[in-house]
Amino acid sequence: MIVTLQSAADPAAVQRALAERGLWVRRLDGGDRVCFAVEPHSSSVTREALLGIAGVAAVAEAPSAHPLLDAQPPRVRVGAVEIGAGAPPVWMAGPCSVESEAQIREAAAALAPLGVRFLRGGAFKPRSSPYAFQGHGARALPWLRRAADEHGLAVVTEAMAPEEVPAVAAHADLVQVGSRNMQNFALLRAVGAARRPALLKRGMAATVEEWLLAGEYLLAHGASAVVFCERGLRGFDPATRNLLDLGAVALLAHVHRLPVICDPSHGAGRRELVGPLARAALAAGAHGLLIETHADPGRALSDGPQALRPHEFAALVGREVAHG
Ligand code: PEP
Ligand code: MN
Numbered sequence: 001m002i003v004t005l006q007s008a009a010d011p012a013a014v015q016r017a018l019a020e021r022g023l024w025v026r027r028l029d030g031g032d033r034v035c036f037a038v039e040p041h042s043s044s045v046t047r048e049a050l051l052g053i054a055g056v057a058a059v060a061e062a063p064s065a066h067p068l069l070d071a072q073p074p075r076v077r078v079g080a081v082e083i084g085a086g087a088p089p090v091w092m093a094g095p096c097s098v099e100s101e102a103q104i105r106e107a108a109a110a111l112a113p114l115g116v117r118f119l120r121g122g123a124f125k126p127r128s129s130p131y132a133f134q135g136h137g138a139r140a141l142p143w144l145r146r147a148a149d150e151h152g153l154a155v156v157t158e159a160m161a162p163e164e165v166p167a168v169a170a171h172a173d174l175v176q177v178g179s180r181n182m183q184n185f186a187l188l189r190a191v192g193a194a195r196r197p198a199l200l201k202r203g204m205a206a207t208v209e210e211w212l213l214a215g216e217y218l219l220a221h222g223a224s225a226v227v228f229c230e231r232g233l234r235g236f237d238p239a240t241r242n243l244l245d246l247g248a249v250a251l252l253a254h255v256h257r258l259p260v261i262c263d264p265s266h267g268a269g270r271r272e273l274v275g276p277l278a279r280a281a282l283a284a285g286a287h288g289l290l291i292e293t294h295a296d297p298g299r300a301l302s303d304g305p306q307a308l309r310p311h312e313f314a315a316l317v318g319r320e321v322a323h324g
Contacts, residue, residue, distance in 0.1 A: 001059055001060065002036070002038075003018065003025070004033050004058040005036075009054070009056070013054070013055060014054075022042065025037065033057070038050075065213060066212050066216035068219035072225065072226065074258065076197065076226075078154065079173040081118070081154055081173075083261070083287050084258075084259035084287050085257060087287065089286070090118065091114075091115055091117060092289065094121045096292050096294070096303035097136075097300075098135070098157075101143040105147045108153055111153070111310075112151035112153055114314050115317055119155055120156050122158055123135050124158055126181070127302070141168065141172075144171060156199055157171070157176055159175055160178065162186050165194050169191075174196075176199045176229075179204050189221045191223060192223045194223075197223065197226070200215050202228070204234040208251060211228065215228065227261060227287075228260040229260070230244065230261075231244075231266040231267055242268075243267075244262070244267030249281055249285055249286050250285050253286065260286060260287060261286055261289060262290070263290040264277035265291050265292040265306045271305065271306055274291060274308055275312075278291065292308070293308045294307035295309070295310060296309075
């Protein structure tokens with residue numbers, strides 16, 4: 001924001017008043033009037049509050065690059081579930097891949113009593129190797145839907161290509177755009193055109209601004225809401241699969257006031273770290289968690305090392321696994 005002073009104003013007094021509001025300002029010289037630029041990382045303050053300072057003539061805001069996102073409320077509704085500021089944290093859980101109808105039914109039955117609201121599982125899988133399991137594709141979507149419906153769960157699952165979006169949108173409550181596709185603009189347009197809520201995972205090398213702009217694409221093309229998901233950035237150290245950026249989670253939750261969840265499973269890549277990072281994400285302001293689980297991780301067709309077993313997931317959410 002640029003604050004322009006009245007010609008008779010005392011610049012030092014105005015600067016003091018701005019500093020008292022926690023703002024970090026820079027004096028701009030050269031014009032007829034004294035101006036102060038309020039640095040973007042200063043505390044959040046409204047234009048009206050600045051206009052109330054004695055000696056301030058005008059406050060100009062740089063036009064936002066993502067006006068639709070700025071206007072999105074901090075809490076959105078996906079089916080019957082509220083996600084965002086003020087709503088209880090939302091648990092999304094399930095296997096990395098939908099491996100069979102029996103497997104996803106078993107997962108839904110195990111997870112629903114633990115407070116999970118969304119069943120996850122990939123039908124279309126983005127795999128680094130063309131020889132790895134690619135997912136069962138469209139035929140797994142009804143398996144996922146039926147399993148979720150049996151237990152009153154919502155569905156979140158990924159579409160990787162524009163032509164997959166109609167089928168995914170017909171079966172899912174929340175259409176997932178994966179990390180590798182965050183800037184696949186053809187896909188963002190197609191997901192928007194489905195006019196459904198979207199879960200936008202952060203690209204593994206994307207800046208926060210690029211992530212927000214991808215969200216703006218979804219809204220500009222018709223998505224009814226965008227929920228952001230931090231899943232870790234590509235780092236230099238293979239000790240963990242990715243670097244989970246909890247600063248970005250806090251930034252979206254507390255400064256941008258947007259619905260944001262966290263995926264510590266892909267963030268960590270190993271199951272021992274999922275619980276600690278999940279708790280850290282909630283402390284940072286995450287409005288929900290996306291967690292991979294598997295009944296038998298050693299036999300999982302993808303991402304076994306990061307999958308929590310049902311009893312480990314139950315321990316994380318503080319519930320007993322139902323027996324019998
Ligand atoms: C997933 O959640 O299934 C997935 C593939 O995650 P990401 O896009 O974050 O790698
Ligand atoms: Mn996975």
